[in-house]
């Protein structure tokens with residue numbers, strides 16, 4: 236049972252919540268714990284968290300369960316969910332004819348039985364590829380998913396999404412615009428909007444213009460630039476998604492003090508994940524969905 240008290244402050248709406256929810260095998264209850272609020276018309280009692288401005292789970296499955304199943308496929312999402320993961324990160328780009336699909340690389344070579352640039356193939360051509368056999372026999376015959384199909388699966392199963400906009404070179408603005416527009420339509424009635432992130436600031440800028448209400452995170456690879464705050468501010472980001480090898484306590488403190496959320500990628504060592512949470516990071520992206528259990532990082536009851 237959850238009761239809400241609405242408190243309005245500038246652009247934010249915060250609900251103070253008295254809650255008692257069941258999460259996995261755990262019964263979690265509390266008094267006046269803040270539960271969300273960057274999105275005035277929606278609130279998300281998904282998971283109590285000590286940080287009021289991070290409305291998502293603390294652990295995120297990378298490329299679905301992209302190590303144990305073929306990355307960025309429906310099977311990888313299902314496998315991540317079977318291990319208790321309630322948020323998935325996945326990479327989205329456009330086919331030649333503008334269909335939003337899940338694929339990490341610019342080419343299909345590594346993760347399919349085909350070859351060549353994804354941006355040079357129509358969706359009908361991409362749909363004929365086997366994107367599972369390269370991983371293992373169990374997944375032979377897997378087909379490339381559309382963003383639409385992943386939205387259907389995640390929404391039907393209460394799973395949150397971190398959509399990484401991963402444009403093929405030269406299509407940054409178009410990809411940002413189309414993915415954001417489509418995400419806005421697909422998640423229109425969702426409790427939790429997808430978090431859009433990208434290494435491409437051109438893509439994030441286009442996403443901001445196309446769907447300003449969807450939350451965005453600036454994705455950074457390597458050492459964060461000294462002007463990270465100016466960049467995040469320009470793109471009206473809610474947070475930064477940082478490379479864990481360059482995440483330090485001082486950086487976490489600065490980012491938190493500046494009011495941004497912090498999701499850290501890609502961490503496969505439980506001790507390191509705990510350390511990042513101890514420093515105040517909001518979420519961690521991991522490949523190790525079989526051995527690292529989300530319940531380990533839930534608050535004590």
Ligand code: G3P
Pocket residue numbers: 297298324326339399432454476500501520
């Ligand atoms: O979004 C976090 C992480 O996925 C970024 O790197 O190369 O795995 O897409 P990559």
Ligand code: MG
Pocket residue numbers: 298324325326399
């Ligand atoms: Mg990614």
